[in-house]
Amino acid sequence: MVGAGPAGLTAAITAAQRGYRVIMLDGNRLPGRKLLLTGKGRCNLTNACDNDLMISNILHNGKFLINALYQFGSSDTIAFFASLGLPTKTERGNRVFPASDQARDVLDVLLNIADKAGVDFRSERVIQVSHERGIFQIKTTSSLYHSSRLIIATGGMSYPATGSTGDGYRWAAALGHRIVPTRPALVPLVTSTAWIKVMNRLLLKNCGVEIISKSGRKLFSGFGEIELDQGMAGGALLLTASSQLDSVQGCRLLIDLKPALSPEQLQNRIEREVERKPGLITADLLRKLLPAALAGIFPQLSNIKPGTRVIDLKIKARKRLVELLKSLPVELTGHGPFSKAVITAGGVDVQEVDPQTMGSRLIPGLYFAGEVLDLDGLTGGFNLQIAWTTGFVAGSSC
Ligand SMILES: Cc1cc2nc3c(=O)[nH]c(=O)nc-3n(C[C@H](O)[C@H](O)[C@H](O)COP(=O)(O)OP(=O)(O)OC[C@H]3O[C@@H](n4cnc5c(N)ncnc54)[C@H](O)[C@@H]3O)c2cc1C
Numbered sequence: 001m002v003g004a005g006p007a008g009l010t011a012a013i014t015a016a017q018r019g020y021r022v023i024m025l026d027g028n029r030l031p032g033r034k035l036l037l038t039g040k041g042r043c044n045l046t047n048a049c050d051n052d053l054m055i056s057n058i059l060h061n062g063k064f065l066i067n068a069l070y071q072f073g074s075s076d077t078i079a080f081f082a083s084l085g086l087p088t089k090t091e092r093g094n095r096v097f098p099a100s101d102q103a104r105d106v107l108d109v110l111l112n113i114a115d116k117a118g119v120d121f122r123s124e125r126v127i128q129v130s131h132e133r134g135i136f137q138i139k140t141t142s143s144l145y146h147s148s149r150l151i152i153a154t155g156g157m158s159y160p161a162t163g164s165t166g167d168g169y170r171w172a173a174a175l176g177h178r179i180v181p182t183r184p185a186l187v188p189l190v191t192s193t194a195w196i197k198v199m200n201r202l203l204l205k206n207c208g209v210e211i212i213s214k215s216g217r218k219l220f221s222g223f224g225e226i227e228l229d230q231g232m233a234g235g236a237l238l239l240t241a242s243s244q245l246d247s248v249q250g251c252r253l254l255i256d257l258k259p260a261l262s263p264e265q266l267q268n269r270i271e272r273e274v275e276r277k278p279g280l281i282t283a284d285l286l287r288k289l290l291p292a293a294l295a296g297i298f299p300q301l302s303n304i305k306p307g308t309r310v311i312d313l314k315i316k317a318r319k320r321l322v323e324l325l326k327s328l329p330v331e332l333t334g335h336g337p338f339s340k341a342v343i344t345a346g347g348v349d350v351q352e353v354d355p356q357t358m359g360s361r362l363i364p365g366l367y368f369a370g371e372v373l374d375l376d377g378l379t380g381g382f383n384l385q386i387a388w389t390t391g392f393v394a395g396s397s398c
Contacts, residue, residue, distance in 0.1 A: 001151035002126045002138065003168070004031030007370025007387035007394075008153030009110045014395025015151075016117035023147075024114075025140060027125030027163050031114075032107040034155065034162040038384065043103035045081070046074040046388070047381035048094040054385065058377040059185075059243050064350040065375065065389060068358070072392035074385055084109040095381050126154075129171040131363055149365045149398045153391065156344025156371040157182060168372040169347060176362050178349040180374040184341030185243040188227070188234030189253070193330045195297045199228040202293045203235065208256030211241055211248060211332070219245055223259060232336055240378055242335055243345065253330040257290065266322050270310065280310050282321075289325065298324065343383050347374040357397035358390050367394040 001012055004026035016022040024031070038044065047054065051069045055062035072080075078088050078096060086109045087099040098105050114121070124140035129150065131137070138145040152171060155164030169179045204226050211220040220241045227235035233253060242248075258266055273288065274280055283306035286295035299306040302320050304313065313321075338344070348368050352361050358373075360366035369390040377383045 001025070001153060002129075003151075003153035003155060003164075003370070003372075004028070004121060005153060005155050005164070005370060005387065006032070006035050006110075006384055007155075007372075007391040008151070009114055010388050010391030011151045011153055011367070011369045011395035011398075012119045013110070013114050013117050014392050015398055016114070016119045018396070020149075020398070021120070022118070023120045023122060023145065025122050025124050025126055025138070025145075027123070029123050031111065031121060034159060034164065035107050035384075036103050037159070037162065038103050039097060041103050042097050042101045043106045044095045044097055044379075044381040044384070045088065045106055046077045046096045046385045048074055048078065048090045048096050054382065057380060057382045058375060058386065060180075060345060061350045061373075061375050062377075064353075064355050065386070067355045068389045068393045071396070072389045074381075076392075077385060077388045080388075081106070081109065084113055093380055126167065126171075129175070131175055131366070134365065136365065149367070151367040151369055151394050151398060152348075152372055153369040153394075154372050156347060157338045158184060158187075158341040158344050158371075160338060164371070166344075168368075172348045172368070172372070175360075175366065177352055177360065180346040180349050182344050182346035183246070184335050184338045185345035185376050186239040186342035186379060187242045187336040187338075187340055188229070188232035189238055189242055189248055190333045190336055191231055191233050191253070191330050192333050195301070196228050196233065196330060197231045198297075199230065199293060202228040202291065204228070204255070204257065204291070204294075206259065207237070208259035209237055209241070210254045210256075211245065212252045212254060214250045219248075219251065226255065232340070233330060233332070234336070234340075236379060239342065243343070243376060243378060247334070248332040249334050251332045253332055255328040255330065257294070257325050257328060263322050263326050266325060267318065270318060270321070274310050278309075278311050282306050282308050282310055282313070285310050301328075342379070343376045344371055345374075345376045347372050350374050356393070358394035359397060365398075367398050369394040 012022045012024045089099045128139040136150040152168045154168030157166040224237035225235045286298050358367045370387040
């Protein structure tokens with residue numbers, strides 16, 4: 001099998017425990033490189049929700065996983081790790097983490113059980129895969145392998161520095177599989193708005209956002225956390241938007257910086273500040289309402305001199321301030337690159353894969369597991385559950 005990420009490791013362990021001789025090839029020196037980065041090093045390993053909720057959080061082809069989730073769902077994942085001596089804890093939004101908060105511990109228990117089950121890990125990059133008369137030929141940088149079964153678990157194209165560079169798609173296509181066009185998902189959005197270029201990881205909690213198409217249609221709305229960083233608009237809320245929307249080119253992002261207040265309430269709040277302190281200048285008012293980085297650029301955006309006393313502002317200027325606070329416009333030009341994407345949308349077309357086995361409907365003996373398939377979930381542990389589920393099913397069926 002190729003790929004020693006969460007999907008490949010699960011498939012290898014399951015197949016080896018069934019008595020198969022398993023050789024697990026990975027281009028990295030050590031397995032599970034991306035797994036160590038997950039959940040900011042804490043590994044949000046699944047979501048403790050029922051299968052229906054799980055499926056609704058998988059944006060593309062969630063229904064393909066119905067059968068597989070009954071074979072190995074999130075409760076099986078939690079029980080599996082508990083059986084390996086790794087207790088878990090459940091946090092806000094049903095997000096499950098190792099009790100130790102260490103992704104390293106998740107990987108260590110997997111490597112330990114893989115070793116015990118007899119999985120033979122080899123650090124070799126696969127450069128070609130072919131299939132002739134029922135046998136797969138797997139060529140690596142140093143050897144040639146032959147096998148009647150092959151599991152491709154090479155991941156997607158996101159964070160390519162971790163080893164997943166999209167090779168699995170090329171082999172699947174060469175073997176006759178259709179590849180649904182790939183794109184970065186759970187990725188910050190790129191903006192052309194000049195002031196965002198000078199923002200440095202500005203985290204704005206409790207914002208409202210809307211994404212409006214060129215024709216004025218509302219494509220996305222939500223409430224939560226966003227991050228503005230050097231020309232990119234990311235954070236949990238906008239990562240979700242990036243997965244839900246195939247294209248945001250030419251769209252406008254509107255940020256509500258004061259979602260708890262209506263425009264009238266905000267206007268009143270400003271009036272109250274002025275009553276309390278008639279000499280208040282605009283720069284000081286902005287500092288009361290906004291984080292420093294934003295307060296600094298607001299005068300330019302609103303065409304108001306920062307030293308102007310708020311009491312001297314014309315009604316139109318005050319309205320303009322309120323408008324910007326409630327609906328700060330940012331122009332979007334597209335999704336960020338794969339190198340910043342948590343996940344890849346698109347991949348091996350699941351129509352050509354048996355949902356009960358993860359086996360190819362075109363080539364007997366060929367199986368797929370993990371991100372290489374056209375399955376992608378939202379944040380919350382759904383993507384790792386896709387890896388455990390499809391890995392288990394492929395390893396049980398091959
Ligand atoms: C920063 C970050 C944080 C994340 N956090 C979470 C989280 O908290 N919870 C969650 O559910 N999901 C999270 N994800 C997503 C999750 O990591 C992926 O869904 C998951 O790793 C996919 O597993 P996989 O086994 O399919 O692929 P991968 O983990 O990408 O593993 C694929 C393996 O295949 C190997 N490979 C590729 N090509 C070749 C080749 N030619 N020869 C040999 N080997 C090859 C690679 O080296 C790699 O080791 C996160 C992703 C990122 C980038």
